Amino acid sequence: MKNHLLTALAVGLGSTLFAQHKFAQLDIELPTPNEYRNAAGGPGHNYYQQKADYKMTITLDDDRQIIRGEEVITYTNNSPDVLEYLWLQLDQNIYRPDAESHFIEVEKMEDFKSIKDVERKLMTFDGGYNIESVASVNGEKMRYAINHTMMRIDPAKPLAAGGSISFKIKWWYKINDRMKVGGRSGYEYFDTDKNYLYTIAQFFPRMCVYSDVEGWQNKQFLGRGEFALPFGDYEVSITVPGDHIVGATGELQNGSVVLTAEQRERMKKAVTADSPVLIVTQAEAEQKEKGHEKSLKTWVFKAKNVRDFAFASSRKFMWDAQNQQVAGKNILCMSYYPKEGNPLWERYSTKLVAHTIATYSKYTIDYPYPVAISVHSDKIGMEYPMICFNGGRPQADGTYSEETKYGMWGVIIHEVGHNFFPMIINSDERQWSWMDEGLNTFVQYLTEQEWERGYPSRRGPAANITNYMRGDQRYISPIMTNSESIWQFGNNAYGKPATALNILRETVMGRELFDYSFKMYCERWKFKHPTPADLFRTMEDASSVDLDWFWRGWFYSTDFVDVSVDYVKHFQLNSNNPTTEKGLQQQESAQKPEFIGDTRNKESIKQTVNEKDPNIDDFYAKRNVYEVDKLDQKEYTDFQAKLTPEQKKLIESNKHFYELSFTNKGGLVTPLIVQATFADGTTEIVRIPAEIWRMEHTTVTKVFLFDKEVKSFQLDPFLETADCDTDNNSFPPSAAPTRYQLFQQKANPEENPMQRQKRMEAGN
């Protein structure tokens, strides 16, 4: 229907509804800025952080899968506070039979349907630390208390502000079988060749963070919320069987002792190579698998300014390396993997490491460490400074599916990316998983897209989060929820924040403002401990974009985006030319459908009274309302005389006005991206900022002005806002086909394409 718009002046009356809470500032939610963290989102003028340096001697017992260690910790108190006690993390105690984590899962009898469920319930692994001693460097015993996964040490006298203390801890524990007990680290046993592959982490008592935000961050380790650790320097000696290859956080200090001359020669080539060079070949690794050397070797590593230390050790390891320059600095990228990882690992792992640190450096900070390592570790992905453990294992016949390939690529990019979040931009994982997982998943998406055009990233694109966000909100947590209490951890801590940042970059802020602000956050907080408020404030302060509504909706609520197009009304300017306008009115009147009673009456009523009696019809009955009279012409001439030439031109332009109504069904305020498709097939995009919802959160109307007649409107045409129901996004209405309908239109997939190729080559 085409309506006509009167060219009269009108006073617009705004909505009297007062509803501004979705756009309220985050003053209550955010902590008050202070001398440690400023209102712009940067470290304050008195920002401080503690330092923890470690010297450790570690022995890996390959016969009994036991690890023993002695560490000297030097802890420096840079805070203005006197510390009466020190807290350390004992993560291995999560494997103690009496660990709290075993008791906090909600259970029902129907959970025990199979013998295996019962076996799992009864299974105990006698893990956890055996602390042999805690003493000063002079050997004097120190008082300590263990509270599950935390250990308190009481210094002989309180540690003064600016002071430091050194002490020794001696410990051992049984290493967990990662494939049976689970966990982020442990060992995998290969029955075919009777060898072990160790990925060892969270293996030594580590200092907790003491900060201006939480005091001691000594929340118990329950399994999900990861770690909060201070920076420090590490010197670690690791004694392993003589035929093992060891990769670790930091730089190898004694290559001349532990490597063969040939391996050193190969490494010399690798440090300048732009593609991987094998230090240990598959044939060499397979040869070593057959023997079990009894002698031992000690590998020594040093790492500066890291928050943690991890290592991997096995005689099964192949090892390759290549160089990657970042800001003029050489970074040695390396991979360690057993033959079971090939052919995927030799071909891709180290190249992915190099690509990841180069791409992350572009979007965040220059990678500051000398090495970056990827270690093959079936089924998991887990990160530590300079080293990470990654899954992605082909089938025994050497073939692999595309899913396995992309899975391996994705996990390596993700875990290497964790070097930036949280290893360097060192947020508190125990409190906020999303601060490292979400931000890392976002940059992972950018890195994947630079690896391969159209990379099938699982998380990042807005449309990928909609299944999670819509529906019953009782079982969805706001992103701002502690790591242990989150419904749907993966979608909440990884997917939703990554999507939110993508929407900020592509739709709300634009790439230039976003990239500058995000990089500013990373630069400000590298080698420091940022909080959510520091991120929120920096992104606003560096961009001049008010984002409180965005943080409130995306991070503090479970609202979701679902905006519908309710109606479209078409108008054109009234020319006031009586010939034109009355002609149009007559045309419209003639086109109106006729009431069925009128149609039938034409037949059934042969003659009405006024048809019989000419005296019935008066002026009103006889006049032709569509006739243009002299007065009409005069009024039009007078109207024309009052118009400026520009106004005349505007009236003659024949512009099309469309009033569209939108309803926010999901509650999350969002920009409106409207695509108009014209009758001639061309399109035009109008982008409306989210502030259109600032006074009225539920339904808004907007008038669009075009030179051409519009055939259809589409809301969110590029799927950039995470609109959870796109069936109500178009006018005229049109629903997208379901996945099932799409499936019916194509042939079923058949077999692993690599296996099919092999079969074809074999003539089967």
Add this chain to the structure above:
Amino acid sequence: MKTAFLLLLFPFFATSSFAHEYFFAFAEMDYNKTDNSFEITLEGSAHDVEDVMNESGIPIKELEDHYTDQAMLARIEAFINKGYTISSGGKPAALKLQGMEVKTNGLIYFYLKSEPIELTKTIDITFNWLMDVLPQQQNKVTLRYNDQKYTAVFLPGKPFATIEFQV
């Protein structure tokens, strides 16, 4: 009172708890009025599904290897029907597996069609698929019927839902 409970015997398959699991399955259901059946796309993480199938006594390495393996497809169909049931007016309708597709982003889509089912005012759904092994699994259904969309969430402690159709 002591109540005895029945233990089912499955061979033991090792599992581990991984750091970065997906724990989410989603079913998109549409009612086809022509043949009175539900057309369903069931989405999950392929690795999660493989792990749970192994745990449940169906040894499988990669689902992609079984696109045309009728015996395995039958086991998968039974595996899905065990954790995902629909009924209306007390009458259940079994789900027939029409096909499956592993996407390069690691998600798997199972395409299912129900037996014919006459709809009453409500439909009952049980959707505890994968929850036996993954205690943090959360499942969700979006059902489209008469241009309306209905959603329901399923958790280990809440495996059932009744959807009441708007008149």
